[in-house]
Amino acid sequence: MYDFCTNLRFLDGTLMALTRAQVESIAHLARLELEPAEIPAFQDKLSRIVDFIGELERADTDGVAPMAHPLPGLSQRLRPDEVTESDEHELYQRNAPQVASGLYLVPKVIE
Amino acid sequence: MIHSQTLTRLAGDLRARRLSSVELVRACLGRIEASQPQLNAFISITAEQALAAAQAADQALARGEGGALAGVPIGHKDLFCTAGVRTTCGSRMLENFISPYDATVVERLKAAGAVMLGKLNMDEFAMGSSSETSYYGPVRNPWNTEMVPGGSSGGSAAAVCARLIAAATATDTGGSIRQPAAFCGVTGIKPTYGRVSRYGMIAFASSLDQGGVIAASAEDAALMLREMAGFDRRDSTSVEMPVPDYVVGLDAPLEGLRIGVLKEFFDEGLDPDNERCIREALSVFTRLGAGLREVSLPNISLSVPTYYVVAPAECSSNLARYDGVRFGHRCEKPRDLQDLFKRSRSEGFGAEVKRRILTGTYVLSAGYYDAYYLKAQRVRQLIAADFERVFGEVDVLMGPATPTAAFPVGAKVADPITMYLNDIYTISANLAGVPAMSIPCGFARGLPVGLQIIGPHFAEQRLLHAAHRYQLETNWHLEAPERFA
Numbered sequence: 001m002y003d004f005c006t007n008l009r010f011l012d013g014t015l016m017a018l019t020r021a022q023v024e025s026i027a028h029l030a031r032l033e034l035e036p037a038e039i040p041a042f043q044d045k046l047s048r049i050v051d052f053i054g055e056l057e058r059a060d061t062d063g064v065a066p067m068a069h070p071l072p073g074l075s076q077r078l079r080p081d082e083v084t085e086s087d088e089h090e091l092y093q094r095n096a097p098q099v100a101s102g103l104y105l106v107p108k109v110i111e
Numbered sequence: 112m113i114h115s116q117t118l119t120r121l122a123g124d125l126r127a128r129r130l131s132s133v134e135l136v137r138a139c140l141g142r143i144e145a146s147q148p149q150l151n152a153f154i155s156i157t158a159e160q161a162l163a164a165a166q167a168a169d170q171a172l173a174r175g176e177g178g179a180l181a182g183v184p185i186g187h188k189d190l191f192c193t194a195g196v197r198t199t200c201g202s203r204m205l206e207n208f209i210s211p212y213d214a215t216v217v218e219r220l221k222a223a224g225a226v227m228l229g230k231l232n233m234d235e236f237a238m239g240s241s242s243e244t245s246y247y248g249p250v251r252n253p254w255n256t257e258m259v260p261g262g263s264s265g266g267s268a269a270a271v272c273a274r275l276i277a278a279a280t281a282t283d284t285g286g287s288i289r290q291p292a293a294f295c296g297v298t299g300i301k302p303t304y305g306r307v308s309r310y311g312m313i314a315f316a317s318s319l320d321q322g323g324v325i326a327a328s329a330e331d332a333a334l335m336l337r338e339m340a341g342f343d344r345r346d347s348t349s350v351e352m353p354v355p356d357y358v359v360g361l362d363a364p365l366e367g368l369r370i371g372v373l374k375e376f377f378d379e380g381l382d383p384d385n386e387r388c389i390r391e392a393l394s395v396f397t398r399l400g401a402g403l404r405e406v407s408l409p410n411i412s413l414s415v416p417t418y419y420v421v422a423p424a425e426c427s428s429n430l431a432r433y434d435g436v437r438f439g440h441r442c443e444k445p446r447d448l449q450d451l452f453k454r455s456r457s458e459g460f461g462a463e464v465k466r467r468i469l470t471g472t473y474v475l476s477a478g479y480y481d482a483y484y485l486k487a488q489r490v491r492q493l494i495a496a497d498f499e500r501v502f503g504e505v506d507v508l509m510g511p512a513t514p515t516a517a518f519p520v521g522a523k524v525a526d527p528i529t530m531y532l533n534d535i536y537t538i539s540a541n542l543a544g545v546p547a548m549s550i551p552c553g554f555a556r557g558l559p560v561g562l563q564i565i566g567p568h569f570a571e572q573r574l575l576h577a578a579h580r581y582q583l584e585t586n587w588h589l590e591a592p593e594r595f596a
Contacts, residue, residue, distance in 0.1 A: 023469070030427060030472040031434075032465055033453040042469065045527050049470050052528050053483065055416045059490045066488035067495065069348075070304040070318055070544030071568060077347055091211045097441035104436050107445050 017047040114138055115591065118183055118277035118331035125172060125182040132165035132172070132182025136226055139184045143228060143275045146595065149256050152270040154189045154247045155197050156229040164226040171224065179338060181224030186279045188267050189230035190237055191217050191322070192311040200313045201235040201245040201263075204439045204459030214311025215343045216280055216322050223338040228276055231266030235461045236430065237287055237315045239263050240533045241523065244463045249520055252294060253592045254558055258517040261291030267325045268295035273595035278326040278335050282312060284319045285418050286512075286537025289549035292325050293512035293561020296551040298578065298588060299325045300332050303568050304544035305350035307336075308343035316425035317348075319418075319541040328588050329550065329578035333357035336571065355572050361579040366400035368577060369505040374407045376510030376536050376563075388553030388560040389511050395584050396509070396577070406505060408497040413490050414539040415531060420474050420487035421542070426464075427471025433459060466527060495543040502567040507577060511536055512549035512561035536563060546571045550578045551587040559590075 018026075023043050027034050034042060069075055089102060098105040114135075116124070124130040140158050147153065161184070168182035187193060190200050192210035194217075199205045213221065221227075234244040242250035242265025250265040252258040253273040260269040264281035268291035271279050281288045283301035292299025300323050307322040314320060322339065326332040337357045343349040372393065377386060393403060435441040435455025442458055445451035460468070474483035501508065514535060523530045540547040545568055549561035562581075566574045582588050 026469050026473050026476070029476060030468045031431075031449070031452040031456055032460070032468065033457040034465075038462075042466065045466055046469055046473070048526075048528055049419065049466070050473065052531075053416045053420050053470075053474070053487075056413060056420065056483070056486050056490055059410070059413055059486070059493070061486065061489035061493065064489045064492050066485050067492045068488075070495075070542075071350065072495070072499070074305075074350070077351075079344065079347075088211065092437075094211070095208055095438035097435065097438075106436055107447050107451055109448050 018043055018050065114142060114274045115596065117327050119328070119334055121277055122180055122183050122334070125168070126177070128172065132168040132226060133162060135182065136161050136165040136184050136228065139228055139276060146273055146275055150251050150253060150269050150273060151248050152232055152250055152266040152273070152275065153186070153229045154199055154201070154232050154266070157196055157227060160196070161226050161228045168224050168226060178223035179334065180220065183225050184228050184276050185220065185225045186229055186231045186267065186270055186276045187217060187227055188233055188264055188279065188281050190233060190282055190313045191280055192313070193217050193227065193230065196230065198230065198313070199247070200237070201233045201247060202459065202461070202464070203246040204433050206246070206440065208438055212311060215308035215345060216339050217311065219339055220280070231264070231270055231279055233266055234263035235464050236313070236426070237263040237282060237284055238426070238463050238467050240286065240290055240530055242266065242291070243520065243524055244461055246461060251520070252517050253595050254296065254517070257519055258558065259294065259520050261294035261517065263287040264325060265291045268292050268297055268299070271295070271297045271325050271327055272592065274591055278324060278331055280322060280339070281325045282320060282322050283541065284316050284422060285541050286534040288323045288325060289512045289537050289547060289561065289563060290534060292549040294517040294559065296559030296587070296590060297325055297327060298329055298332050298548065298550050299323065300336060300548045300571065300574065301540065301546060302336065302340060302571050303350075303546045305348050306340050306546070306569070306571065308346040308349050310343055310345040314429040316422040317429060318425060319422060321541070329548075329575050329582055330358070330361060333361060333575045333579070352569065357572055357575050360572070361576055362583070363576065364400060365396070365577060365580045368396070368401040368507065370396055370401050370403050371406035371501055371505030371508045372403055373508050373510040374405050375411045380514045380535065381511055382515040382555060384555035385511055385513070385515060385560050388555060389562055392552035392562045392581065393509060395581060399580055399584065404505065406501050406508065408494070408501060408539065410490065410493040410497050411539050414494060414542060415535055417487045417490045417494065417542060418538045419470065419531060420483045421491065423467040423471035424475050424484050425471070427468045427475065430464070430468055463527070491542045494539055498539070498543040498545055498567070506566070507570070507573060508565040510563055512563035513537070516555040516558035516560055540565050544568065546574055548574045548578055550581065551590070552585070553587060
């Protein structure tokens with residue numbers, strides 16, 4: 001289902017578009033529901049974006065380590081494993097669409 | 112007119128009690144209200160809180176107290192969380208989101224006495240280069256309201272340009288401070304990655320996002336940045352390094368400054384009128400005693416495709432939090448949990464945000480991670496190495512901030528690639544994490560042109576110093592559109 005095509009150009013160099021099914025499966029992975037009428041526009045624009053980023057292929061990156069932190073020599077700082085935050089769930093849940101007894105409510109998951 | 116004074120001047124007048132904050136804030140609120148139908152620079156106007164804060168600032172100043180920005184009117188990009196105030200990030204997703212806490216930047220500026228007048232309009236989730244993707248309507252350029260103000264911090268740039276506020280916070284992931292600053296003829300600085308805390312900044316692409324300032328001059332930007340910057344334990348990528356007083360030493364001579372002129376930025380895509388302004392600005396620096404030499408960043412042409420892998424990948428991961436459960440938009444009558452996720456997200460996000468989430472999901476999906484994301488992070492390392500090498504030879508880099516001046520509203524919305532290429536000169540600084548500015552340096556067919564100055568990591572002071580010396584020699588930063596004068 002999620003088998004996409006990496007080589008998005010036909011041999012004559014013309015752009016090979018993402019198929020409707022590919023766009024739909026990417027959308028499912030991203031938990032987005034696209035209107036049937038808007039899928040062709042997404043197909044077109046995403047195909048152009050994927051074609052554009054495909055340019056990276058030509059870069060010679062042999063022996064180059066992928067960047068792990070934007071500042072050279074720095075890595076992720078860790079903090080001491082101590083409790084520093086107080087319980088503010090009432091404050092935070094004021095933004096929740098639906099809560100009861102301090103719990104977030106969602107549609108029934110298990111029948 | 113009080114509104115046309117610089118932030119530095121206003122702060123001084125307020126401290127000397129020649130001016131009251133309440134009076135100043137009232138005047139600015141009136142100007143904001145009047146400008147909204149034309150510019151739409153604000154998403155929320157917080158008049159009541161602003162007047163209360165102004166009154167408190169006046170009282171503090173009367174007692175001889177108050178911070179460096181006591182009583183000064185500013186605005187925050189609506190991406191910074193503000194306790195008790197709606198924070199939308201330009202999206203329907205957060206239409207009713209009342210932030211439970213202040214971003215560190217907001218907290219620090221509040222502590223310095225600055226008065227927030229409202230939340231500034233922007234591209235949805237900072238994804239855009241024209242401020243047209245906002246759910247709350249496009250922002251217009253004060254120089255010509257048929258034109259875009261740039262983006263994503265278009266509200267910040269337009270509001271400072273129209274002198275509605277003295278300065279604004281903004282953020283820059285691929286050019287979102289510098290490009291709108293250039294389009295609106297104001298001064299913008301994106302600091303080094305890690306210099307300004309990202310705590311309370313709504314995340315877009317966490318390895319690129321950086322908060323900064325849009326102001327009317329380099330001196331004003333220096334004052335704002337001094338109050339905003341510094342280590343914050345609540346941001347794990349915040350850098351533990353002392354912040355210099357950016358305001359001190361701005362007047363020092365520029366003699367001997369080695370300026371690298373970026374060859375690749377003067378390509379066929381650069382508008383000849385923009386190029387003329389940039390070349391003239393470079394000659395001003397020569398007169399000030401700086402030396403110019405041409406330099407090259409060979410991998411820079413790969414910046415935009417690299418960015419459009421890294422940024423959407425991080426965006427798709429960051430925006431996974433909007434699930435319709437804990438906060439943000441929820442759809443009506445969900446059939447089941449999957450339906451709740453899908454419809455809440457589809458209704459809450461606009462088309463450009465969806466495109467970026469889909470692109471990011473695609474490049475991170477099974478079997479594609481190495482070909483796209485890992486490859487892009489390798490190219491990013493090459494681009495960063497280019498900068499490191501060139502900063503061994505020169506002190507700063509200069510070139511255009513944008514290929515053209517502001518374009519008409521609606522002109523580039525149809526083709527994402529055309530819109531993405533608009534950030535061709537700004538994106539590389541984010542990929543390398545280095546600080547960069549845009550300062551006004553002339554006009555192309557009646558619209559402002561921005562000179563970009565890029566420095567090595569943590570060289571904000573050097574950039575501000577060069578910009579300030581230029582602004583002592585020229586008046587471009589003092590130009591304001593007549594209809595908002």
